[in-house]
Each structure stands twice: as structure tokens, then as C-alpha cells.
Amino acid sequence: MAANTDSSPAPTRPRKRFHRAWFILAILAVAQVTGQSISMSAGIMVAPLNDPDGGFGWNIGLIGAALATYYVCGATISPITGMLGDRYGARPLMFACGILYMTSMILVGTITHVWQFFLYFSVMLSITQSLAMVPLLASVSGWFKIRLGFATGLLWASGGIGAAAIAPAVANLLDAVGWQTTFTTIGLIGGGSLTFLTLFFRSKPADAKGLAYGASLDDPPNIVRSKEIDRLRLRVFNRAMRRTRAFWNLPTIHGLGCAGHGIVLIYSIPLAVEQGVSLTSASYILALISIFSILGRFMAPILAERMGGKPVIMTALLVQGITVLVLFWAQDTWAFYLFGALFGLGFGGEMSAYLVVNRQYFGTGPLATLYGFETMGALSGHATATVLGGLAIYATGSFVPALVLSMIFSLSGVLVVLSMESNARVLIPDWEDDLPPEARSTPQVADTAVGAALLEQATGD
Numbered sequence: 001m002a003a004n005t006d007s008s009p010a011p012t013r014p015r016k017r018f019h020r021a022w023f024i025l026a027i028l029a030v031a032q033v034t035g036q037s038i039s040m041s042a043g044i045m046v047a048p049l050n051d052p053d054g055g056f057g058w059n060i061g062l063i064g065a066a067l068a069t070y071y072v073c074g075a076t077i078s079p080i081t082g083m084l085g086d087r088y089g090a091r092p093l094m095f096a097c098g099i100l101y102m103t104s105m106i107l108v109g110t111i112t113h114v115w116q117f118f119l120y121f122s123v124m125l126s127i128t129q130s131l132a133m134v135p136l137l138a139s140v141s142g143w144f145k146i147r148l149g150f151a152t153g154l155l156w157a158s159g160g161i162g163a164a165a166i167a168p169a170v171a172n173l174l175d176a177v178g179w180q181t182t183f184t185t186i187g188l189i190g191g192g193s194l195t196f197l198t199l200f201f202r203s204k205p206a207d208a209k210g211l212a213y214g215a216s217l218d219d220p221p222n223i224v225r226s227k228e229i230d231r232l233r234l235r236v237f238n239r240a241m242r243r244t245r246a247f248w249n250l251p252t253i254h255g256l257g258c259a260g261h262g263i264v265l266i267y268s269i270p271l272a273v274e275q276g277v278s279l280t281s282a283s284y285i286l287a288l289i290s291i292f293s294i295l296g297r298f299m300a301p302i303l304a305e306r307m308g309g310k311p312v313i314m315t316a317l318l319v320q321g322i323t324v325l326v327l328f329w330a331q332d333t334w335a336f337y338l339f340g341a342l343f344g345l346g347f348g349g350e351m352s353a354y355l356v357v358n359r360q361y362f363g364t365g366p367l368a369t370l371y372g373f374e375t376m377g378a379l380s381g382h383a384t385a386t387v388l389g390g391l392a393i394y395a396t397g398s399f400v401p402a403l404v405l406s407m408i409f410s411l412s413g414v415l416v417v418l419s420m421e422s423n424a425r426v427l428i429p430d431w432e433d434d435l436p437p438e439a440r441s442t443p444q445v446a447d448t449a450v451g452a453a454l455l456e457q458a459t460g461d
Contacts, residue, residue, distance in 0.1 A: 021143040021205070021213035025151055027197045028140055031094065032155060033162030034101060034190040035132030038125050039265070039382075042067055044170045044286075046270055047279050048179070049117075055179065060270070062114060064390025066122050067266060071383030074126035075376045078134050081127075082372020085135025086234055089203030090368075094194060097131035102191025104128055109183035126379075132194075134375050138368040141355055142204045146214030149305030149356050156297035156352035160290050171283035229439045233432075237365045240431035246361045246421055247370065250354065251377025253416050257317055257350040259381035260410030263389040263402050264324065264343060265289070271327065271399045272336045281333055288340030289347060296348025301356045308424065309357030312349065314417040319346030321410030327403050346410075351378075360423040365431070385409065 049056045049063050085093060104124040111117050137155070144151045173182040202208040241247045265286065272282035296316060304312045323346060326339040354374055358367045385405065392401035421427060432440045 098194030105187025292344030293348025316349030
């Protein structure tokens with residue numbers, strides 16, 4: 001049960017060099033694009049699956065139910081994948097994600113019956129996305145002692161760039177080579193990339209015998225603990241988090257925000273097609289949303305780190321809700337493209353600041369579990385939006401009620417943000433007081449050459 005440490009004085013003039021954290025960030029960007037490709041593909045699937053002259057001809061209510069099941073399964077599994085990430089690290093989960101992504105996408109390409117779509121897409125791919133978007137994304141916090149906002153912004157911006165290319169790529173592939181070849185190709189490329197990159201990925205700096213980017217002489221040295229102590233620390237930390245309002249409000253806010261933009265991501269393309277826009281042209285609505293979301297994705301974590309997360313998330317939700325008004329009058333292709341550009345700014349800002357906000361509220365403890373609950377809220381919002389939006393469209397024969405729901409969800413999120421605690425200080429600074437002395441973060445210094453090399457790497461650029 002004893003904890004061991006490795007540290008030593010730093011060299012007088014540490015040699016500057018590329019820090020491994022940036023390489024890890026690049027790998028996580030690939031995982032981000034892969035995970036987002038699932039939800040971005042969902043928006044493209046609706047029209048082909050609903051086409052009465054196509055190979056499926058399913059009604060939009062049935063498709064909406066399948067998409068809602070996808071979000072419900074993802075919401076259910078996300079807290080579990082978050083806990084697994086805190087307990088076992090992100091690396092083994094990345095390998096599992098790559099294999100499952102490849103298998104699931106290839107199987108989606110073979111569907112002929114509704115039950116297969118529910119199993120392969122709604123269940124298997126929801127688990128895949130949860131693996132990609134919860135423990136993998138949350139692991140970036142451990143690699144950056146400083147500039148977490150910048151790193152998170154780069155990570156989400158790269159995901160936006162990838163997502164911007166995915167929507168038209170999937171649409172063009174469907175037109176050119178058909179359903180099966182499209183999803184087989186996507187599965188092999190995405191799943192193969194993640195599986196291969198697992199060879200170079202490490203869950204945390206200590207696994208690579210390194211330190212987080214920006215570590216200094218004043219930081220506690222690495223502490224090697226037994227599994228029993230790590231599990232005890234995780235239990236106590238999570239218990240302390242659950243006593244705060246922020247722990248419950250953050251998933252609620254993420255859920256309302258995702259309900260607001262979830263309706264748009266799923267139903268904006270069918271709305272445009274109904275107005276006479278071709279499927280290929282309509283797919284560029286999602287591309288424009290993704291392109292213009294890049295600025296919001298990149299800037300929101302940086303601004304949240306400097307200004308606090310509350311005003312940043314609130315502004316993003318406000319922009320996301322108000323810009324939906326454009327769709328009430330959109331008929332021409334250019335109007336839908338204008339909407340995509342405006343909406344993307346708020347959409348990008350709403351989703352990307354949570355990792356920074358989590359650190360502001362809860363410090364540097366194990367946060368993958370919290371991010372799992374936030375993702376549960378997000379996917380629950382998507383599920384609610386998909387069901388209610390689909391029912392509203394099916395019952396009324398109009399997209400207007402669904403658009404109204406989108407605005408209500410986003411603007412309700414603004415109100416919840418206003419009720420949050422201040423994030424000017426950590427809410428649970430004394431959580432380790434409930435731990436036995438041997439389980440606390442008590443620095444111990446040992447004069448070893450390893451510490452000098454680690455510190456040199458941590459202070460490099």
C-alpha cells in the first residue's frame with residue numbers, strides 16, 4: 001500500500017525539445033475525428049434510409065427511433081467508459097475502440113433489415129463513440145499541466161476539420177459506390193488508424209516515463225501507488241464531486257445544448273431536401289456547420305481558461321438557439337448555407353469547454369468519470385431531441401415544431417448556466433482529507449537521474 005516517488009533536481013539549463021504531449025494530442029485528434037464520424041454519418045443516413053425509391057424505404061419515425069436508441073445506449077454506457085478510463089487508463093480502451101469501430105461500420109454496410117440497423121448502429125456504434133469521446137478525450141487533461149485550454153481547443157478544432165470533410169465525403173461515396181462499400185471503406189480506414197496508433201499512445205505521462213507539459217520544480221513528483229490506493233482515491237474523489245451542484249448541473253447543461261443542436265444535425269438535411277435541395281448539396285450544410293464550428297471549438301476552451309467557463313458556455317448556447325430562426329424562412333440553398341455558418345459558431349463553442357470547466361471546478365483529480373456523466377447528459381439530450389423532433393415532424397407533417405423545440409432546449413441551457421456556482425475557485429480543495437495518510441498526495445523526494453530527464457522533457461516545447 002506504500003506510495004513511491006521518483007524525482008531529482010532539474011538541470012540548470014534544460015534542453016528545449018518537442019514534448020510528447022503534443023504527439024499524444026495528435027493521436028487524440030484522430031480519435032476525435034473517428035468518434036465524430038459516427039454522429040456526422042447519422043445525418044447523412046436519414047435521407048437514403050427514408051427514400052421510398054431506394055433500397056430501404058423506412059419511415060422517418062422508425063429511423064428516429066433507431067437514432068434515439070443509439071443516443072440512449074451511448075448515454076447509458078458513457079459513465080461506465082469514463083470509470084474504466086479512470087481505473088485502467090485510456091490506452092486499452094483505444095484499442096477496443098478501433099476494433100469495434102471497424103467491425104461495426106463494416107456490419108452497417110451489410111444491413112437489410114431494421115433490427116440489424118438497431119444492433120449494428122444503435123448499439124455497437126454507440127459503445128464505440130463512447131469509448132472514443134469519453135476516456136480518450138478526457139485523458140488530454142493529464143498531459144497538460146499548463147495550456148490545457150489551448151490543447152483542448154486544438155483537439156476540438158481538429159475534430160471540426162475532420163467532421164467538415166466527413167459529411168460530403170460520405171454523401172459522395174454513397175452516390176459513387178453505394179451503401180456497403182461506403183461503410184466498409186470508412187470502417188477499415190477509421191478502425192485501422194485507431195488500432196495502429198494504440199502502439200504509440202500512452203494513457204498518462206507516467207506511463208511514458210515522462211511528466212505533463214509545463215511541469216515545474218514546485219510540482220509534486222510522480223507517485224507510484226498500488227491499485228487498491230488508486231481505487232480508494234477515485235472513490236473518495238467521486239464522492240466529493242457528487243456533493244456539489246456543478247456535478248449535476250454540468251451534465252444537464254450539456255444535455256440541453258446537445259438537444260438543441262441534435263435536432264439541427266439530424267433534421268436539417270431532410271428539411272433542405274424537402275425544399276428542393278439535392279442530397280449532395282444539402283450535405284454541405286453539415287460541412288459548413290463543422291467548418292464554422294472550428295472557431296468556436298478552438299476559442300471556447302481558451303476563453304474559458306482565461307475568463308471562466310460560465311460566460312463562454314452561456315454565450316455559445318445563446319448563439320446556438322437564436323440562429324435557428326434562419327431555418328424558419330430558409331428555402332434556397334444559399335439560405336441553408338447561411339444558417340450553417342451562423343449556427344456553427346454557437347454549436348462549436350457549446351461543446352468544447354467542458355474539460356477546462358471541469359478542472360476549474362474540481363482541480364486535477366481523476367475526471368474521466370465526470371466527463372462520462374457529462375457525455376451521458378449530452379447523448380440523453382440527443383436522444384430526447386431525436387424522439388421529440390421525429391414525433392413532432394411525423395405528427396404535424398412540418399419541421400417547424402422541431403425547430404421550436406431546438407430553440408427551447410438551447411435557451412433553457414442558458415438559464416441553468418446562470419444558476420451555477422462560480423468557477424473562480426476549486427469546489428473540493430480538501431477532498432483528500434477523507435483519505436488515510438498513505439493515500440494522500442504527499443511529495444517525497446528521491447535523488448535519481450530519472451527525475452532530471454523527466455523534468456527536462458516536461459519543460460521542453
